[in-house]
Amino acid sequence: MNATPDNSLQNSCNCDDAYTLGPLQVGPPCCDPQPVIQVENLSLQYGGKTALEKVTLDIYRGCITALIGPSGCGKTSFLSAINRLIDLIPTCQISGHIRVDGEDIYDPGTNVQALRRKIGMVFQKPTPFPLSIRRNITLPLREHGITQRHKVEAIIEQVLRDVGLWDEVCDRLDTAALSLSGGQQQRLCIARALALNPEILLMDEPCSALDPIASGVVEDLISRLSGRYTIVIVTHNLAQARRIANYAAFFWIKERAGQLVEFGHCRHIFESPTHELTAAYVNGSRG
Amino acid sequence: MLIDTLTRWLLRAGAIVSALVMLLILAFLLIESWPVLDQITPTRFFTDTSWHPMEGAYNLMPMLSGTLLASVGALLLAIPLGIASALFIVFYAPIYFALPYKRLIELLAGIPSVVFGFWGLTTLVPLINQLHPPGASLLAAILVLTLMILPTITLTAYAALNAVPKEYLHGAAALGLSRWGMIYGVVFPAARSGIVAGIILAAGRAIGETMAVLMVAGNVVQHPEGLFDPIRTLAANIALEMAYAMGDHRAVLFVSGLLLMLLVMLLSAMAGKMENNQYA
Amino acid sequence: MLEVITMDKWQSYRDRFIQLLIYCLVLLVSAVFVWILFDLIKGGWSHLSWEFLTQSPFDAGRSGGIGPILISTLLILLVALITALPLAWTTAALLAEYVPVTSQFGKTIRFSLQVLAGVPSIVFGLFGNAFFSIYLGLGFSILSGGLTLACMLLPILVSTAEAGLRAVPQSYRLSAAALGMSRTATLIQLLLPAAAPTLAAGLLLGIGRAVAETAALLFTSGYVDRMPDSLLDSGRALALHIFDLAMNVPGGDTPAYASALVLVVLLLCINILAMKLAYGLQRRRIMSL
Numbered sequence: 001m002n003a004t005p006d007n008s009l010q011n012s013c014n015c016d017d018a019y020t021l022g023p024l025q026v027g028p029p030c031c032d033p034q035p036v037i038q039v040e041n042l043s044l045q046y047g048g049k050t051a052l053e054k055v056t057l058d059i060y061r062g063c064i065t066a067l068i069g070p071s072g073c074g075k076t077s078f079l080s081a082i083n084r085l086i087d088l089i090p091t092c093q094i095s096g097h098i099r100v101d102g103e104d105i106y107d108p109g110t111n112v113q114a115l116r117r118k119i120g121m122v123f124q125k126p127t128p129f130p131l132s133i134r135r136n137i138t139l140p141l142r143e144h145g146i147t148q149r150h151k152v153e154a155i156i157e158q159v160l161r162d163v164g165l166w167d168e169v170c171d172r173l174d175t176a177a178l179s180l181s182g183g184q185q186q187r188l189c190i191a192r193a194l195a196l197n198p199e200i201l202l203m204d205e206p207c208s209a210l211d212p213i214a215s216g217v218v219e220d221l222i223s224r225l226s227g228r229y230t231i232v233i234v235t236h237n238l239a240q241a242r243r244i245a246n247y248a249a250f251f252w253i254k255e256r257a258g259q260l261v262e263f264g265h266c267r268h269i270f271e272s273p274t275h276e277l278t279a280a281y282v283n284g285s286r287g
Numbered sequence: 288m289l290i291d292t293l294t295r296w297l298l299r300a301g302a303i304v305s306a307l308v309m310l311l312i313l314a315f316l317l318i319e320s321w322p323v324l325d326q327i328t329p330t331r332f333f334t335d336t337s338w339h340p341m342e343g344a345y346n347l348m349p350m351l352s353g354t355l356l357a358s359v360g361a362l363l364l365a366i367p368l369g370i371a372s373a374l375f376i377v378f379y380a381p382i383y384f385a386l387p388y389k390r391l392i393e394l395l396a397g398i399p400s401v402v403f404g405f406w407g408l409t410t411l412v413p414l415i416n417q418l419h420p421p422g423a424s425l426l427a428a429i430l431v432l433t434l435m436i437l438p439t440i441t442l443t444a445y446a447a448l449n450a451v452p453k454e455y456l457h458g459a460a461a462l463g464l465s466r467w468g469m470i471y472g473v474v475f476p477a478a479r480s481g482i483v484a485g486i487i488l489a490a491g492r493a494i495g496e497t498m499a500v501l502m503v504a505g506n507v508v509q510h511p512e513g514l515f516d517p518i519r520t521l522a523a524n525i526a527l528e529m530a531y532a533m534g535d536h537r538a539v540l541f542v543s544g545l546l547l548m549l550l551v552m553l554l555s556a557m558a559g560k561m562e563n564n565q566y567a
Numbered sequence: 568m569l570e571v572i573t574m575d576k577w578q579s580y581r582d583r584f585i586q587l588l589i590y591c592l593v594l595l596v597s598a599v600f601v602w603i604l605f606d607l608i609k610g611g612w613s614h615l616s617w618e619f620l621t622q623s624p625f626d627a628g629r630s631g632g633i634g635p636i637l638i639s640t641l642l643i644l645l646v647a648l649i650t651a652l653p654l655a656w657t658t659a660a661l662l663a664e665y666v667p668v669t670s671q672f673g674k675t676i677r678f679s680l681q682v683l684a685g686v687p688s689i690v691f692g693l694f695g696n697a698f699f700s701i702y703l704g705l706g707f708s709i710l711s712g713g714l715t716l717a718c719m720l721l722p723i724l725v726s727t728a729e730a731g732l733r734a735v736p737q738s739y740r741l742s743a744a745a746l747g748m749s750r751t752a753t754l755i756q757l758l759l760p761a762a763a764p765t766l767a768a769g770l771l772l773g774i775g776r777a778v779a780e781t782a783a784l785l786f787t788s789g790y791v792d793r794m795p796d797s798l799l800d801s802g803r804a805l806a807l808h809i810f811d812l813a814m815n816v817p818g819g820d821t822p823a824y825a826s827a828l829v830l831v832v833l834l835l836c837i838n839i840l841a842m843k844l845a846y847g848l849q850r851r852r853i854m855s856l
Contacts, residue, residue, distance in 0.1 A: 088744060113749060120745070121742070127739065139756055139757070143752050202745075295661075298665060302658040305679075306679040310679070312718070316697075379590070395600055397775050397838060398834070399781070399831075400781065401827075402607070402806075402831060404813070405809055409610070497782035498806075502810070502813060525692075526692075541697070547687055547690055548687070551685045
C-alpha cells in the first residue's frame, strides 16, 4: 500500500531557496531520502475509541511531508503523537513505535522536554503567549538554559529575520504579542519554535485560520524552511500541499478509525495515485 | 523533570493541608462538645424546661426557633426584592441605570455585617420602638438580615439570568411573546437552578449571621409570639455567652455551634445537588 | 379575532404592571441603601479627622481615635493572608492543573472546601478559640485571630484561583509543552500571570471578608484596644471596635459612626485598588521583558 519514494525526488527539490535563510550551523542535505521519523504500527485510542489504527510511515530528513485527508481522520492526533503532546490528554492510549533518529520516543527513559525541543510545533490558531513579542521567544529559551544576553538577542533577531518579521516589529519588540495581526502572530509562533533550533517542525494547519494574504506569506515561509528542517504539515488545502510538499500521506476514515491509505512522493499522490480513494479525494469527488 | 515531581508533591501537600482544615474544625467542635454529648441524652436539648445553663437546663429550642424564624422571614422579603433587582439589571433597566445599580448592589455586598447591625441598632430599632416597643425584635432582625442577604440573591440571580443563552430570548421574541411572557416562560425555567442555588446560599448566610442579629434582636431567650417580640438566635447566643462560659456550659455552646454547622452543611449539600441537576 | 385583541391588551397591561412593580422595588432597595450610606456619612463625617485615625482611643473609645485598632486590623489581615495565600494557591494549582476533574482525590478536597465555605463565622470563632488560643496556647492574640481568619478565607481564595487557572486557554499549555517547557515553568511563568486578574480579584474578596469580620475574632484576637507590641498581643479589629462601641459603651455612637465610615471607605478603596492592580499586573507582565 505504501509506495516507496521514487528517486527522481532529488531533482524536484528546490534546494536553493532553502539556503537563503541566513547561516546554517549544520547543513543537512536538502530532502534526503533518509528516514528521520519512523512510525511503526501506531494506534491511538481516546477513552476506548480508536482514533488512528496501525499507521506505518517514514518521514524523510529535510523534506516537507503533507498529511492530507478529511476532518477527523486522525491527522492531528498523529502529529501530536510525534512530540508526545498527547501525554497531556489523560484518556489517551497509544501502541506501536515512533522512532526519532532511531530512538523510540515512548521509551520510559525519554526526556520529553528535550524531545519537544528537538521537534517544534505550530498550531492551527496562532498561539502567542499573552506576553511581549520578545518574551514569547526568550521564555522557552531560558527554560532550555540559554540566558546570555548577547546570545539571546542574536537568536531573536535571527529567527525574526528568518520568518520575515524583523522589519515589521524590530522597533516594538516589547509590545504585546497579541497586538500583532493574525499572520504576524503565526509567524511569531514559528519564530518561537525556530529559536530552539529544532530538527523537525510539526505544523497543524498553520494557514487555515489566516486570511488569504497572510496565508500566502506563511506558505512561502514554510517552503523556504524546507531543506533546513524536516517539516510535517497537516493541511486541508490540497493546492497548498501540492505547491509546497515533497511527500504526501493520505489518511481516510475506515470503520470509524483513521488509517493511512497511501504515502508517496507528492507528484505521485496527486497525479497518479495507486489507490482509488486517493484519486477520488485529490480530484475532489470524495471527502 | 525532577522539578516537576517536586512541584507536584509541594502542591499535593498544600492541598492536603487545606482539606485537613475542615476535619480539624469538625474534630475540635466534637472534642469540645464531647463532655456534654457524653453525659446528656441529646433529647434534653429539646425537652429541658428552659435555657439556664448555670443550673444545667439546656433547652436550645427557643434559640433554634428564633434562628429559623428570622432566616425564613428575611428570605421571604429578600427573594422577591433580589429577583426583581436582578430582572431590573438584566431586562428592565435603561442602559445607563443597569450598571450603576449593579455597582450599588456590589458595594452593599461588601458592607460588613457589623455596620448593618450598627445601622439597625441606631436607626431601625428606634423606629420600630415608636411603632411597638421595645423595638429590638424579630422584625428588626428580619429587616437587617434582608438587607444583608439581598446582594447575595441579586448577584447570583443576575449571573443565572445573564447566563441564559441569548438564542432562547431571540427565539421567544420571534414567537411574539411579551416581555413578561418571555421571562416567565423561557428565562425562569432556564435560570431556575442557578437562582435557587443562590437562595440556598443566602439562607446559609442568614442562619449563620451573628453580629448584625445580635445587635438588633433583643436577645431574650423565648419563643416569639409576634413580630415585635425580641428573640435570640443560636449564633448570637454563642457570641453572648462564650466570654464567660465554663465547663458544661461551654461544651453546650460548642454543641450549638455543631448544630449550626450541620444546618449549613445540609443547605450546602442541597445547593450542590441543585447544581449537579443543572447539568443532568 | 376579538379574543386575540383582548388577550393582547391584557398582556400589555400585565407587562406594564410588572414593569412598574419592578421599578418600585428597585427604587425601594436603592432608597434604603442610600439611606444607610447617608446615615453613616451624616453620623461619622464630623468626627473624622487625622487625629481620629492616628490617636489611641480614650475613655473606652468615646474620645481619642482608632490608631492602634487600624494597626491591629492590618496585622490580623497580614497574618491571615500570609498563611492562607500559599496554601490556597497551591491547592488551586493542584486542582486546576494536576488532578483530573473526576479523580477521587480532587473531589474529596473540593468537597471539604465547599463545606468549609458554608461554615458560619461564629463557628470559626469557636474553633479558633479552642484550637489556636487554647490548644496551641496562643491565647487571645493577633496571631490566633489571623490564623482563624486564614481558615475562613481558604475556600474563597481556592475557588477564585482555580476558576482563574481554568479560564486560561488550553492552547497556552499545549504550545508551552510543544516548546519543551516543564509544567512547573509553564505554571509559574505563563498560567499564573495569565490568571493574575482573577487571583487578584479573589485576593480582594478575601481581604474584604477579613476586614469585615467580627464574629470569628470575638474570642480569638480579643478586645484590647492598646497598640499591640507583638503578634502574640491581643489586638482589637476595626469591625469589633464598632460592635463594642455600639453595644457596650453608652455614648459611643459618634465614634462608632466614624469608625463604620472608615471601615466602609476602606473596603471601597480595597475594591478599587485591587481592580486597578488586577489590570496593572496583566499589563506589566506583557510589557516587561
